[in-house]
Amino acid sequence: MRMRFLAPVVLSAVLLAACGGGSDSKTTETEKKEASSEAPVDNSMVDTKAAEAAASKGAGLIEQKDCKTCHKVDTKLVGPGYKEVAQKYEATDANIEMLADKIISGGSGHWGEVAMTPHADLSKDDAKEMVKYILSLK
Ligand code: HEC
Known part of the structure; x- marks a missing residue:
């Protein structure tokens, strides 16, 4: 009985995680780009x-x-x-x-x-x- 209740929940959780995971990695990529573009500026400011x-x-x-x-x-x-x-x-x-x-x-x-x-x-x-x-x- 319990498994029948849980199955849709688990499934949608997996789907949500898959979608969320995709957009997460995009944000971290842009964050990385922003961070690396700032680094050289810092170094030049002696x-x-x-x-x-x-x-x-x-x-x-x-x-x-x-x-x-x-x-x-x-x-x-x-x-x-x-x-x-x-x-x-x-x-x-x-x-x-x-x-x-x-x-x-x-x-x-x-x-x-x-x-x-x-x-x-x-x-x-x-x-x-x-x-x-x-x-x-x-
Ligand atoms: C016992 C509490 C106390 C401690 C410990 C203390 N202060 Fe103060 N400090 C004050 C108070 C109260 C004033 C405001 C004095 C006044 O009205 O002129 C003040 C004012 C100052 C001011 C501004 C002074 C002015 O004339 O405008 C500076 C700068 C300052 N403190 C730096 C420090 C530093 C650095 C230390 C650590 C070495 C320190 N304080 C430790 C309570 C403290």
Whole structure:
């Protein structure tokens, strides 16, 4: 009894899979083409690569510190989201300098009453790398 019920179901499932399988392989083919046409463009952008390397150094430093307990990239947590920070400040030397100092010595008043804790163990250079990464997240 059960088999009679199941047979049409199994059959249509097989047919659906066959049709679906056909269109699936088409999409993956076009996806592959798109991906491979982008690859050479990336390789030619040497300057972008250097900038990305610098940015990822800052990202790595942020990863090692306690920053993520208070900051996220997209949304406000205890402190502002990094994208908000990037929109507020231009990536000028003066701003990078000022924000690096703020990360090291902590402080409040730019975004609200809540203060950022000081990070006295951070070197100025590392703090600057972090700021460069944050300001690259526009
Ligand atoms: C205890 C929570 C906390 C931690 C940990 C923390 N922050 Fe913050 N951060 C804040 C708050 C709150 C503000 C907003 C301060 C203000 O209103 O001026 C802020 C502001 C900032 C700003 C913008 C400063 C400005 O003057 O506009 C930057 C950049 C920043 N944080 C980076 C970092 C980095 C990098 C780390 C890790 C080394 C870090 N924060 C760790 C809470 C934190």
